[in-house]
Amino acid sequence: MHIRPFQPADEAAVIDLWQRCELTRPWNDPQQDIRRKLGVQPELFLVGEVDGQLVASAMAGFDGHRGWVNYLAVCPTQRRRGLGRQLMTAVEQRLEALGCPKLNLQVRDGNQAVLAFYERLGYRIEPLVSLGKRLIADD
Template structure:
Protein backbone atom coordinates (compact mmCIF):
# COMPACT_ATOMS: atom_id res chain seq x y z
CA UNK A 1 0.00 0.00 0.00
CA UNK A 2 1.44 3.35 -1.03
CA UNK A 3 -0.81 5.75 0.85
CA UNK A 4 0.47 9.31 0.98
CA UNK A 5 -0.69 11.44 3.92
CA UNK A 6 -0.54 15.07 2.83
CA UNK A 7 -2.18 18.43 3.42
CA UNK A 8 -5.55 18.98 1.81
CA UNK A 9 -5.53 20.82 -1.52
CA UNK A 10 -8.49 22.75 -2.92
CA UNK A 11 -8.60 20.31 -5.84
CA UNK A 12 -9.45 17.57 -3.27
CA UNK A 13 -12.75 19.26 -2.34
CA UNK A 14 -15.20 17.14 -4.34
CA UNK A 15 -13.47 13.88 -3.46
CA UNK A 16 -13.42 14.76 0.24
CA UNK A 17 -17.07 15.83 0.34
CA UNK A 18 -18.04 12.61 -1.50
CA UNK A 19 -16.03 10.61 1.03
CA UNK A 20 -17.75 12.35 3.94
CA UNK A 21 -21.14 11.66 2.38
CA UNK A 22 -20.29 8.00 1.75
CA UNK A 23 -19.23 7.55 5.38
CA UNK A 24 -22.22 9.33 6.91
CA UNK A 25 -20.28 12.29 8.31
CA UNK A 26 -22.39 15.01 6.73
CA UNK A 27 -25.52 16.38 8.31
CA UNK A 28 -28.24 18.55 6.74
CA UNK A 29 -27.44 21.40 9.12
CA UNK A 30 -23.70 21.45 8.24
CA UNK A 31 -22.54 22.53 4.82
CA UNK A 32 -19.38 20.49 4.14
CA UNK A 33 -18.15 23.01 1.57
CA UNK A 34 -18.46 25.78 4.14
CA UNK A 35 -16.64 23.63 6.72
CA UNK A 36 -13.78 23.16 4.26
CA UNK A 37 -13.70 26.88 3.48
CA UNK A 38 -13.56 27.72 7.19
CA UNK A 39 -10.83 25.18 7.87
CA UNK A 40 -8.67 26.60 5.10
CA UNK A 41 -8.70 29.94 6.93
CA UNK A 42 -7.69 28.48 10.33
CA UNK A 43 -4.80 26.03 10.71
CA UNK A 44 -5.09 24.61 7.18
CA UNK A 45 -1.95 22.56 7.84
CA UNK A 46 -4.11 20.43 10.15
CA UNK A 47 -6.44 19.34 7.35
CA UNK A 48 -4.99 16.12 5.93
CA UNK A 49 -5.93 13.63 3.27
CA UNK A 50 -4.77 10.13 2.52
CA UNK A 51 -4.21 9.57 -1.19
CA UNK A 52 -3.45 6.40 -3.09
CA UNK A 53 -1.94 7.19 -6.48
CA UNK A 54 -3.59 10.61 -6.34
CA UNK A 55 -7.04 9.29 -5.37
CA UNK A 56 -8.35 10.56 -2.01
CA UNK A 57 -9.13 7.58 0.24
CA UNK A 58 -9.25 9.33 3.62
CA UNK A 59 -9.38 12.62 5.47
CA UNK A 60 -9.04 14.18 8.89
CA UNK A 61 -9.36 17.72 10.20
CA UNK A 62 -7.62 18.70 13.41
CA UNK A 63 -7.52 21.86 15.44
CA UNK A 64 -5.65 23.18 18.46
CA UNK A 65 -6.93 25.95 20.69
CA UNK A 66 -3.93 26.18 23.02
CA UNK A 67 -5.55 23.91 25.61
CA UNK A 68 -6.54 20.79 23.71
CA UNK A 69 -6.58 19.40 20.22
CA UNK A 70 -9.63 18.13 18.41
CA UNK A 71 -10.16 15.68 15.57
CA UNK A 72 -13.01 16.06 13.10
CA UNK A 73 -14.12 14.49 9.84
CA UNK A 74 -11.98 11.37 10.11
CA UNK A 75 -13.04 9.19 7.20
CA UNK A 76 -11.63 6.38 5.14
CA UNK A 77 -13.05 4.91 1.98
CA UNK A 78 -15.52 2.21 3.06
CA UNK A 79 -14.08 -0.11 0.39
CA UNK A 80 -10.63 0.29 1.97
CA UNK A 81 -11.51 -0.27 5.63
CA UNK A 82 -9.05 -2.42 7.55
CA UNK A 83 -6.03 -1.16 5.59
CA UNK A 84 -4.85 1.22 8.34
CA UNK A 85 -5.80 4.43 6.53
CA UNK A 86 -7.75 5.87 9.48
CA UNK A 87 -5.02 4.90 11.92
CA UNK A 88 -2.36 6.60 9.80
CA UNK A 89 -4.45 9.76 9.51
CA UNK A 90 -4.99 9.91 13.28
CA UNK A 91 -1.28 9.35 13.91
CA UNK A 92 -0.33 12.09 11.43
CA UNK A 93 -2.78 14.53 13.02
CA UNK A 94 -1.52 13.65 16.50
CA UNK A 95 2.10 14.18 15.42
CA UNK A 96 1.27 17.64 14.06
CA UNK A 97 -0.67 18.55 17.20
CA UNK A 98 2.15 17.33 19.43
CA UNK A 99 4.65 19.43 17.44
CA UNK A 100 2.46 22.46 18.26
CA UNK A 101 2.72 21.66 21.99
CA UNK A 102 -0.75 20.13 22.26
CA UNK A 103 -0.97 18.07 25.48
CA UNK A 104 -4.19 16.14 24.73
CA UNK A 105 -6.61 15.47 21.92
CA UNK A 106 -10.34 14.89 22.00
CA UNK A 107 -13.09 14.06 19.55
CA UNK A 108 -16.80 13.45 19.45
CA UNK A 109 -18.48 10.33 18.09
CA UNK A 110 -22.21 10.11 17.59
CA UNK A 111 -23.77 7.30 19.68
CA UNK A 112 -24.95 5.42 16.59
CA UNK A 113 -21.37 5.03 15.33
CA UNK A 114 -20.36 2.01 17.39
CA UNK A 115 -17.74 0.95 14.84
CA UNK A 116 -16.04 4.33 15.22
CA UNK A 117 -16.11 3.98 18.99
CA UNK A 118 -14.32 0.64 18.72
CA UNK A 119 -11.79 2.10 16.29
CA UNK A 120 -10.90 4.93 18.66
CA UNK A 121 -10.73 2.55 21.62
CA UNK A 122 -8.14 0.54 19.66
CA UNK A 123 -6.10 3.75 19.42
CA UNK A 124 -6.27 4.16 23.23
CA UNK A 125 -8.90 6.91 23.21
CA UNK A 126 -10.95 6.67 26.38
CA UNK A 127 -14.58 7.73 26.71
CA UNK A 128 -15.44 10.17 29.47
CA UNK A 129 -18.64 11.64 30.73
CA UNK A 130 -19.27 15.24 29.83
CA UNK A 131 -22.25 17.24 28.84
CA UNK A 132 -21.54 18.48 25.34
CA UNK A 133 -23.48 21.49 24.25
CA UNK A 134 -23.21 24.06 21.51
CA UNK A 135 -24.72 27.13 19.99
CA UNK A 136 -24.95 28.00 16.31
CA UNK A 137 -23.61 31.51 15.74
CA UNK A 138 -24.28 31.70 12.01
CA UNK A 139 -26.36 29.66 9.62
CA UNK A 140 -24.50 27.60 7.03
Protein backbone atom coordinates (compact mmCIF):
# COMPACT_ATOMS: atom_id res chain seq x y z
CA MET A 1 0.00 0.00 0.00
CA HIS A 2 1.23 3.47 -0.88
CA ILE A 3 0.61 5.90 2.01
CA ARG A 4 0.52 9.62 1.31
CA PRO A 5 -1.03 12.84 2.62
CA PHE A 6 -4.64 13.55 1.69
CA GLN A 7 -5.15 15.78 -1.34
CA PRO A 8 -8.34 17.81 -2.00
CA ALA A 9 -9.07 15.64 -5.05
CA ASP A 10 -9.42 12.67 -2.63
CA GLU A 11 -12.46 14.13 -0.85
CA ALA A 12 -15.23 12.19 -2.60
CA ALA A 13 -13.33 8.89 -2.40
CA VAL A 14 -12.55 9.40 1.30
CA ILE A 15 -16.15 10.23 2.18
CA ASP A 16 -17.32 7.20 0.22
CA LEU A 17 -14.81 5.05 2.12
CA TRP A 18 -15.99 6.44 5.48
CA GLN A 19 -19.59 5.71 4.54
CA ARG A 20 -18.78 2.14 3.46
CA CYS A 21 -16.97 1.67 6.77
CA GLU A 22 -19.95 3.12 8.69
CA LEU A 23 -17.86 5.89 10.26
CA THR A 24 -20.11 8.82 9.36
CA ARG A 25 -22.83 10.05 11.68
CA PRO A 26 -25.67 12.51 11.04
CA TRP A 27 -24.25 15.03 13.51
CA ASN A 28 -20.82 15.12 11.81
CA ASP A 29 -20.61 16.54 8.31
CA PRO A 30 -17.69 14.66 6.71
CA GLN A 31 -16.96 17.50 4.28
CA GLN A 32 -16.76 19.90 7.21
CA ASP A 33 -14.51 17.47 9.12
CA ILE A 34 -12.17 17.39 6.13
CA ARG A 35 -12.13 21.18 5.81
CA ARG A 36 -11.36 21.54 9.49
CA LYS A 37 -8.54 19.00 9.32
CA LEU A 38 -6.97 20.71 6.32
CA GLY A 39 -6.66 23.83 8.49
CA VAL A 40 -4.71 22.04 11.25
CA GLN A 41 -1.82 19.64 10.64
CA PRO A 42 -2.99 18.55 7.18
CA GLU A 43 0.17 16.46 6.82
CA LEU A 44 -1.31 14.11 9.44
CA PHE A 45 -4.35 13.30 7.29
CA LEU A 46 -3.17 10.18 5.47
CA VAL A 47 -4.65 7.99 2.77
CA GLY A 48 -3.57 4.61 1.46
CA GLU A 49 -3.75 3.45 -2.13
CA VAL A 50 -3.56 -0.01 -3.66
CA ASP A 51 -3.19 -0.16 -7.44
CA GLY A 52 -4.10 3.54 -7.65
CA GLN A 53 -7.36 3.10 -5.70
CA LEU A 54 -7.89 4.88 -2.39
CA VAL A 55 -8.58 2.09 0.13
CA ALA A 56 -7.65 3.54 3.54
CA SER A 57 -7.56 6.73 5.56
CA ALA A 58 -6.49 8.04 8.96
CA MET A 59 -6.88 11.54 10.37
CA ALA A 60 -4.35 12.20 13.15
CA GLY A 61 -3.32 15.14 15.26
CA PHE A 62 -1.00 16.16 18.09
CA ASP A 63 -1.89 18.88 20.58
CA GLY A 64 1.51 19.00 22.30
CA HIS A 65 0.39 16.59 25.03
CA ARG A 66 -1.31 13.66 23.30
CA GLY A 67 -1.83 12.38 19.81
CA TRP A 68 -5.22 11.36 18.50
CA VAL A 69 -6.39 9.36 15.54
CA ASN A 70 -9.83 9.50 13.94
CA TYR A 71 -11.42 8.11 10.81
CA LEU A 72 -9.12 5.10 10.54
CA ALA A 73 -10.81 3.27 7.70
CA VAL A 74 -9.92 0.35 5.46
CA CYS A 75 -12.15 -0.60 2.56
CA PRO A 76 -14.19 -3.65 3.64
CA THR A 77 -12.99 -5.64 0.60
CA GLN A 78 -9.35 -4.94 1.51
CA ARG A 79 -9.45 -5.91 5.18
CA ARG A 80 -7.38 -8.65 6.82
CA ARG A 81 -4.38 -7.78 4.62
CA GLY A 82 -2.44 -5.66 7.14
CA LEU A 83 -3.43 -2.31 5.63
CA GLY A 84 -4.85 -0.92 8.87
CA ARG A 85 -1.67 -1.94 10.68
CA GLN A 86 0.46 -0.26 8.00
CA LEU A 87 -1.53 2.95 8.23
CA MET A 88 -1.42 3.02 12.04
CA THR A 89 2.34 2.44 11.94
CA ALA A 90 2.69 5.43 9.59
CA VAL A 91 0.56 7.56 11.94
CA GLU A 92 2.57 6.46 14.99
CA GLN A 93 5.88 7.21 13.25
CA ARG A 94 4.78 10.70 12.22
CA LEU A 95 3.48 11.49 15.70
CA GLU A 96 6.61 10.15 17.37
CA ALA A 97 8.74 12.34 15.07
CA LEU A 98 6.78 15.32 16.43
CA GLY A 99 7.66 14.31 20.01
CA CYS A 100 4.24 12.85 20.79
CA PRO A 101 4.59 10.66 23.91
CA LYS A 102 1.20 8.87 23.72
CA LEU A 103 -1.52 8.20 21.17
CA ASN A 104 -5.17 8.05 22.19
CA LEU A 105 -8.20 7.00 20.21
CA GLN A 106 -11.83 6.27 20.77
CA VAL A 107 -13.84 3.27 19.64
CA ARG A 108 -17.61 3.22 19.69
CA ASP A 109 -19.04 1.14 22.51
CA GLY A 110 -19.71 -2.44 21.49
CA ASN A 111 -17.39 -2.48 18.47
CA GLN A 112 -15.53 -5.61 19.53
CA ALA A 113 -13.85 -6.26 16.17
CA VAL A 114 -12.22 -2.82 16.18
CA LEU A 115 -11.22 -3.14 19.84
CA ALA A 116 -9.55 -6.47 19.03
CA PHE A 117 -7.71 -4.87 16.07
CA TYR A 118 -6.25 -2.13 18.27
CA GLU A 119 -5.39 -4.57 21.04
CA ARG A 120 -3.38 -6.60 18.51
CA LEU A 121 -1.46 -3.38 17.77
CA GLY A 122 -0.58 -2.93 21.45
CA TYR A 123 -3.34 -0.53 22.51
CA ARG A 124 -5.02 -1.15 25.84
CA ILE A 125 -8.43 -0.20 27.17
CA GLU A 126 -7.94 2.45 29.84
CA PRO A 127 -10.30 3.02 32.78
CA LEU A 128 -11.58 6.38 31.50
CA VAL A 129 -14.86 7.95 30.61
CA SER A 130 -14.91 9.94 27.40
CA LEU A 131 -16.76 13.24 27.58
CA GLY A 132 -17.66 15.52 24.73
CA LYS A 133 -19.35 18.85 24.12
CA ARG A 134 -20.19 20.18 20.68
CA LEU A 135 -19.08 23.80 20.33
CA ILE A 136 -20.05 24.23 16.67
CA ALA A 137 -22.96 22.29 15.18
CA ASP A 138 -22.60 20.81 11.73
CA ASP A 139 -25.78 21.78 9.89
